Amino acid sequence: MAGPQHHRARYGRYAGGPDPLAPPVDLAEALDAIADDVMAGYSPERALREFLRRGGERQQGFDDLARRVQQRRRDLLNRHNLDGTFQQVKELLDKAVLAERKQLARDAMMDDDDRAFREMRLDNLPASTAAAVNELASYDWQSSDARESYEQIKDLLGRELLDQRFAGMKQALQSATDEDRQAVAEMLGDLNELLDKHRRGEDTPEDFDAFMAKHGEHFPENPRTVDELIDALAQRAAAAQRLLNSMTPEQRRELMELSAQAFGSASLMAQLDALDGNLQALRPGLDWTGSENFRGNEGMGLGDGTGVVQDLAELDALAEQLQQDYSGARASDIDVDAVMRQLGEDAAVSARTLAQLERALREGGLLRRSADGSLRLSPQAMRRLGKALLADAAKQLSARTGARDARTAGAAGEATGATRPWEFGDAQPWDVTRSLTNAILRTASEGGDPGAGVRLDVRDVEVVETEARTQSAVVLLVDTSYSMAAEGRWVPMKRTALALHHLVSTRFRGDQLQLIGFGRLAQSRSIDELTALPPVREQGTNLHHALLLAERFFAAHPSMDAVLLVVTDGEPTAHLESYGDAWFSWPPEPETIRRTVTQLDRVTRRGTRTTFFRLGDDPGLRHFLDQLADRVGGRVIAPELDDLGAAVVGEYLRFRRAGYDDLEWEA
Structure with missing residues (x-):
């Protein structure tokens, strides 16, 4: 009988495809940074380029690599002579x-x-x-x-x-x-x-x-x-x-x-x-x-000197590649082998990761080309970003008031057809089929035999999502005057809108949300349009026009509870004339104030729940909004910028709870 065969394994440097030891590509960090720049007014293409230049918290960017290239070049010239x-x-x-x-x-x-x-x-x-x-x-x-x-x-x-x-x-x-x-x-x-x-x-x-x-x-x-x-x-x-x-x-x-x-x-x-x-x-x-x-003290022979001059040329080529300032530039243009030779393995991993990150963003559905050829955040990216922003808002709400995560759907209406993992405090019915399937799969993955029986774990339980009995028509008015950008309130305003939009579109699908931006004029905008809206240097805070559009939206949904949320950092300084142009004056004219107040009365006549979110400490704005809130039975909230999203989401949920008695929610 033949004896046992012995096999020897040889191990060598890995050279087949992506580095398995390279750090994972952090799309969440990249998407968050790109979205912030987009909301600040950058195009998505420029925002992507800026992130690749800056890098992430644990990821070197083009600028970091370019600095190392220049330092390497200086070192070669300062070390050697001929x-x-x-x-x-x-x-x-x-x-x-x-x-x-x-x-x-x-x-x-x-x-x-x-x-x-x-x-x-x-x-x-x-x-x-x-x-x-x-x-x-x-x-x-x-x-x-x-x-x-x-x-x-x-x-x-x-x-x-x-x-x-x-x-x-x-x-x-x-x-x-x-x-x-x-x-x-x-x-x-x-x-x-x-x-x-x-x-x-x-x-x-x-x-x-x-x-x-x-x-x-x-x-x-x-x-x-x-x-x-x-x-x-x-x-x-x-x-x-x-x-x-x-x-x-x-x-x-x-x-x-x-x-x-x-x-x-x-x-x-x-x-x-x-x-x-x-x-x-x-x-x-x-x-x-x-x-x-060359100005150093270390003499080089002709052959070694020629090699150093080649290194300098390669460094110059890398510097040009890292600038990425030519048409059609891509992170994949960077010669990773040259980076390895000149800067070492860690720099090569960074260059390769940047290329993978850009490719994942472009090809993974997070960025897309529009009809005019420009790059935009895709709906998938908007959903991911909205989910993250909503989670941040929910965390702030929970920390502030002891509330549960803001992912609850209505508790007492019709099933939506969706399920989600059970959480402490949920009153929704279990989805038995999904829960048992989860238990079987978990038992098998842990090495057990499902045929011998399974034990249900709390991790297996999924509950049926239901729509709430009441439905709301929600209007979020956001100030888009230039002072919002000048005072650093532009991005928090957009992040707030995106968080509220994600909550309504994923958890309260029966509600209708309208986003209206108001500067010198007001305009209803989709979440994509609002997210990509750049700040425009023009004067005017036309709350009157925004309220006209809000009234039109509420009239189109007469059977729904009306909710009006207003985010602003200034008194009304413009109103809409009958011929369609905006009238602007600073300080505000009595006619602008009169038309704004009259229009607010028309909007709230049908029992609209109203909240004003005051940004900044302007005494005139504080006095004006307090008077408006008293007039319509609303209230004024003055959140810090970091807390704006949580404040708006929390107020919307407070109004949702007021619409029905059997929704178990603690705010």
């Missing part, structure tokens, strides 16, 4: 000259005239390191150590120059043999031949395949086409040219002189110059003329 290769060459030269002097001093067999001549050559070397290296090109070294150090100079220069064009070549050619160098020279010749043919349009895919089969080990990027090969080489070559442009004139002159000694072969520079010419002709759109201002 003297690295020159310093290495000078150290090797000094080492060679010192070793040669020691050899000359201890070589007793050397002719005195020869020794004197050699010492004179060493004593009279040019001050320029490059000139001294070239001066010693034909020197017959007596010291093997000195000769080795000088050869290291030529080897270093060759590897650095190649490393500028081919990343990693400096390390690959360390301790290289003459055969290795010959192979590189052959590769350069074949590469220039391929690029020449490509420039003339004479190359074929077979030419590229043959080149890669022969020299592919020099190209770790593993390009699949000649264009991919050119792109990789041209970006590196352009960075090398920008590095050269960043040097001082003295450094450039020294480098040109030293280049002649690279590998002891002038043909290397000829091949590299030809390569640069081919690449610049094939990719002229790259930045071949820019420069950087």
Whole structure:
């Protein structure tokens, strides 16, 4: 019988799709922030862009990443300078000259005239390191150590120059043999031949395949086409040219002189110059003329410096992507791999999360395109936001008065067909089928056997929602004069309207709600229109016109209990003339006050329950609203802005309770 088989599992870096360890996308926070901006007057498109720029409480935004990009760029420039290769060459030269002097001093067999001549050559070397290296090109070294150090100079220069064009070549050619160098020279010749043919349009895919089969080990990027090969080489070559442009004139002159000694072969520079010419002709759109201002203390070699210049270019590209100020910009445009390379894994997770969040908002039904192409909050988003705002209002009500959650529907009417989880204090009948189904599913999920019986838990119980016996026609008048925006009351006003709208549309579906905004003129508005309404800098608080529209709405629902809720921060300063224009005056004219009061009398003549919500501490407004409330048997509430939603919702529920006796609700 075969023995047991053992299987080994290998674990590696996850590379298949979204990061499973990335933090979840918080759509609730994003939607709340976007809705606040929309209610403050931003377009949904701009509000989305602003949230992505700011980020969330635990989520970095574009601005945070852009600051890190700029800091990374400053760090690179402040840390490095371009003297690295020159310093290495000078150290090797000094080492060679010192070793040669020691050899000359201890070589007793050397002719005195020869020794004197050699010492004179060493004593009279040019001050320029490059000139001294070239001066010693034909020197017959007596010291093997000195000769080795000088050869290291030529080897270093060759590897650095190649490393500028081919990343990693400096390390690959360390301790290289003459055969290795010959192979590189052959590769350069074949590469220039391929690029020449490509420039003339004479190359074929077979030419590229043959080149890669022969020299592919020099190209770790593993390009699949000649264009991919050119792109990789041209970006590196352009960075090398920008590095050269960043040097001082003295450094450039020294480098040109030293280049002649690279590998002891002038043909290397000829091949590299030809390569640069081919690449610049094939990719002229790259930045071949820019420069950087390196000012640090850490010297870089030519290859490393070229890599840093490429990093700087990548950082500049990231900065442009993060600005998102071009048409059609998306968070998915950001190169997450580049973010990972430059800023680390945490920044890459943030960039990826922002892209996922934007995609979820756009494709998940929370934002939608209207007929004119503009972006708007979808009905689903409005419902989610309204639910959250209503929950906040209910929490404030409960904390203030000990009331239950404001999610109760009518308790003594017809069933609505909907159910919900049972809560303490509910008097609605149980939905037995749904409750037993919940118990069976819970038992199975907890590992139990429903066939052996189930035990009903309070978590399983669902109750039947019912409509209340009474129905109400509710009018919410909200002040949309510019003072509401100027005093920071614009967004709380809209949040209040949205919370009340959600309560009526989901829990008291038999009620009818009308939203009316009044500034210089009044207008009935849908919740979508009111939510998206921007503040307009115009004078006028036309409560008279708003009451005219309220009277028309109540007349259209004569069998319903009338409820009038008025949110304002100023006395009436405008009224509607018979010809349809608004008359404005500050301070308020007696005619404006007279028409407003007369119209309020007409609205409340049918027993309308009325409440005024006064915002601010203006004495004139306080006196005026107190008089109106006394006149119509209403009342005035002066809530704090944060409590406005709870105050309006609570007042509506108070009126609903007054409409029937058997609804169990404590306010």
